[in-house]
Amino acid sequence: MAPLLVLLCGAAGAAYLYRTDPHQPGHWLPGCPFHAVTGLLCPACGGTRMVYDLMHGRYGAAWHDNRLLLLASPYALYLLGRWGYEGLRGRSWRPVLSPRAQLAVLAVAVAWTVLRNTV
Structure with a gap:
């Protein structure tokens, strides 16, 4: 049930985003709380x-x-597609990252944050 709900919510969000330009003011899209507090760009800033x-x-x-x-x-x-596919087939699935992979993701995110805020 969860994958279907995520799909429906995602489709609704995508439809709203398609008609709403986040480059312009006056929309209901949330801002980045990290940027609001620090004034710096987080690793995901600009994603919308x-x-x-x-x-x-x-x-x-x-x-x-x-x-x-x-x-x-x-x-x-x-990953999202695999989770949805398995969920619709009645199976539970979640990705597993080794501690080394988790550390690599964190290091890349921190490096990207530093790089985009200093260059």
Whole structure:
């Protein structure tokens, strides 16, 4: 049931995002709490704008919005698809990352945060 609910909510969110330009003010899209508190960009800042730009075929703008998230999105979509597929078949599934892989993800996220806030 959860994968179907996530799919429906995701479709509704995508429909709203498709019609709402996050580059412009006056929308109901949430802002980044990390950015609001610190004034710095978090590793995911620009993700909403990136998805909007991808949905409208603006690949260069999506690259500019958040390069790391754009590069990681195929893997994230694979994980979401696999979770949904297994859930609809009545199986429980969740990805398992080794401690080394978790450390690598954290290190890349921290490095990306430092890089995008200093360059």
